[in-house]
Amino acid sequence: MRTKCWIRCQGVTGLVALSLCVVAPRMLAGLGAAPGKAQADDAAGFTEFSARVQAYLRLQRTVESSLPALKPTDLPEMITAHQEALARKIQEARPKAKEGDIFTPAVREAFRHASQAALGGPRSASSRAYMQPGAPNPRMRLEVNSLYPDTEPVTAIPPELLAAYPPLPVEVAYRVVGRTLVLLDVKSRLLVDVARLILPPPS
Amino acid sequence: MRRRGVFPLILLAVVTLVLSSSGAADFAFPLQVNSVRLAVIGDMGTGKQPQIEVGQQMVKARATFPFEFVITLGDNLYTGSQPSDFEKDFAVPYKALLDAGVQFYAVLGNHDKTNERFYKPFNMNGANYYTYRKGRVHFFALDSNYMDPKQVAWLESQLRAAGNGDWKVCYFHHALYSSAKFHGPAMDLRKVLEPLFVTYGVDVVFAGHDHVYERIHPQQGVYYFTEGASGSLRAGNLRPSAITAKGFDSDRSFMMIEIAGDDLYFQTTSRTGVVVDSGVIHRTIRPVSEGVAHQSESRRGQAPVKGPEPNRRGFGGVPN
Numbered sequence: 349m350r351t352k353c354w355i356r357c358q359g360v361t362g363l364v365a366l367s368l369c370v371v372a373p374r375m376l377a378g379l380g381a382a383p384g385k386a387q388a389d390d391a392a393g394f395t396e397f398s399a400r401v402q403a404y405l406r407l408q409r410t411v412e413s414s415l416p417a418l419k420p421t422d423l424p425e426m427i428t429a430h431q432e433a434l435a436r437k438i439q440e441a442r443p444k445a446k447e448g449d450i451f452t453p454a455v456r457e458a459f460r461h462a463s464q465a466a467l468g469g470p471r472s473a474s475s476r477a478y479m480q481p482g483a484p485n486p487r488m489r490l491e492v493n494s495l496y497p498d499t500e501p502v503t504a505i506p507p508e509l510l511a512a513y514p515p516l517p518v519e520v521a522y523r524v525v526g527r528t529l530v531l532l533d534v535k536s537r538l539l540v541d542v543a544r545l546i547l548p549p550p551s
Numbered sequence: 552m553r554r555r556g557v558f559p560l561i562l563l564a565v566v567t568l569v570l571s572s573s574g575a576a577d578f579a580f581p582l583q584v585n586s587v588r589l590a591v592i593g594d595m596g597t598g599k600q601p602q603i604e605v606g607q608q609m610v611k612a613r614a615t616f617p618f619e620f621v622i623t624l625g626d627n628l629y630t631g632s633q634p635s636d637f638e639k640d641f642a643v644p645y646k647a648l649l650d651a652g653v654q655f656y657a658v659l660g661n662h663d664k665t666n667e668r669f670y671k672p673f674n675m676n677g678a679n680y681y682t683y684r685k686g687r688v689h690f691f692a693l694d695s696n697y698m699d700p701k702q703v704a705w706l707e708s709q710l711r712a713a714g715n716g717d718w719k720v721c722y723f724h725h726a727l728y729s730s731a732k733f734h735g736p737a738m739d740l741r742k743v744l745e746p747l748f749v750t751y752g753v754d755v756v757f758a759g760h761d762h763v764y765e766r767i768h769p770q771q772g773v774y775y776f777t778e779g780a781s782g783s784l785r786a787g788n789l790r791p792s793a794i795t796a797k798g799f800d801s802d803r804s805f806m807m808i809e810i811a812g813d814d815l816y817f818q819t820t821s822r823t824g825v826v827v828d829s830g831v832i833h834r835t836i837r838p839v840s841e842g843v844a845h846q847s848e849s850r851r852g853q854a855p856v857k858g859p860e861p862n863r864r865g866f867g868g869v870p871n
Contacts, residue, residue, distance in 0.1 A: 418677075
């Protein structure tokens with residue numbers, strides 16, 4: 349019990365530290381003046397995001413622990429079976445999952461601002477050139493709790509954009525489809541959540 | 552100002568001409584004892600006949616140049632992530648090599664699924680990026696789809712830990728330098744990776760993504776190759792530029808490398824067995840350049856200049 353409580357405290361401390369790491373540089377950039385309301389809102393948005401991601405991971409880890417562990421194997425059918433079983437069990441565990449569960453309005457705003465800061469202006473052209481050719485079809489179906497299509501490639505996300513977003517645990521990753529930001533469960537290949545119109549339009 | 556700009560171009564052209572004068576006939580792998588021998592393939596996982604023919608050509612080449620392992624530059628499986636895709640796009644085309652005990656060390660391309668890292672024959676051991684050592688060569692296999700701060704920090708720590716005495720070879724999917732029309736250079740990635748490569752003395756970088764073969768004149772002392780045509784091909788897509796040392800975009804190809812002492816021998820062979828490029832890179836250990844950011848951390852300095860370095864032996868490539 350005591351250990352559990354300590355782990356929980358550690359988790360919360362880590363979460364706060366993580367959020368500060370992401371937000372502090374932006375706040376420091378505005379030194380000389382008190383951090384604006386927008387910055388504080390973004391900080392709160394990212395803190396909320398990290399907490400919601402952690403909540404998802406608790407569920408995901410619980411579900412995965414009920415399956416045989418996926419280890420490197422010569423048999424691709426083992427990899428596919430694990431991915432499919434994990435996806436099915438997560439879908440069952442979050443039957444009412446919907447857009448905005450993790451990317452809440454406040455979270456979306458924070459990501460929109462971070463994306464604009466990283467990709468807006470003169471940097472936009474080179475970032476688009478990096479992301480676009482060979483990118484997934486921007487009109488592909490993006491539905492929470494469904495699979496990222498097997499036949500679609502992934503967008504290479506500019507390092508600058510990844511640096512502007514909160515870091516993620518290894519189980520999940522950001523994906524970009526057109527202007528939409530996706531939170532992907534990499535092992536099950538499920539779309540955990542989808543946030544539309546986050547990336548700035550091509551200039 | 553204009554004259555200053557023209558001079559390096561003339562110098563580049565002259566040096567290129569001189570270095571290109573040694574043709575394939577002069578080239579031979581030394582096959583030295585304890586050398587590191589490998590093959591390089593990229594963008595290969597189509598499961599179609601040209602990929603199979605490249606695989607067959609690799610088997611044929613291995614009879615005279617017994618490479619021990621293969622690095623793949625991503626897009627290992629184009630068609631999907633079902634067991635049949637692993638079979639069709641990888642296990643079948645390279646069956647003879649796999650049966651002979653040749654190891655593959657893969658990275659992920661934009662068409663790959665992250666779970667490929669659990670496929671044992673790719674030797675990724677469940678990781679998106681990893682490092683390993685063969686003889687006196689450190690290999691750094693990166694995930695260029697997702698170059699987040701965590702991976703950048705990991706790379707820097709690994710490059711630093713690798714020290715200065717051995718070769719450092721990085722490989723990943725998106726090319727930092729490319730003269731191909733379809734994708735071209737990944738400028739955003741270059742901004743993040745090139746300073747690390749220069750600072751920590753990376754010698755050679757391999758990438759794919761553009762479905763052509765291209766050898767780039769050294770950039771800030773680093774040698775870049777694109778080999779993205781081992782299965783897919785964008786014929787005629789290369790637009791040779793001032794950075795192009797050699798290009799080949801009319802057929803599929805693969806590379807073979809031998810690293811012996813301070814020399815790296817390379818040969819690029821087409822699907823039909825024609826040698827399209829070859830040469831030697833000589834690694835020189837030089838004192839640290841003054842005034843270059845972070846260079847003081849690296850004993851093995853790389854000249855912070857663009858274009859071929861006259862004090863390196865450089866390439867003996869086949870003329871275009």
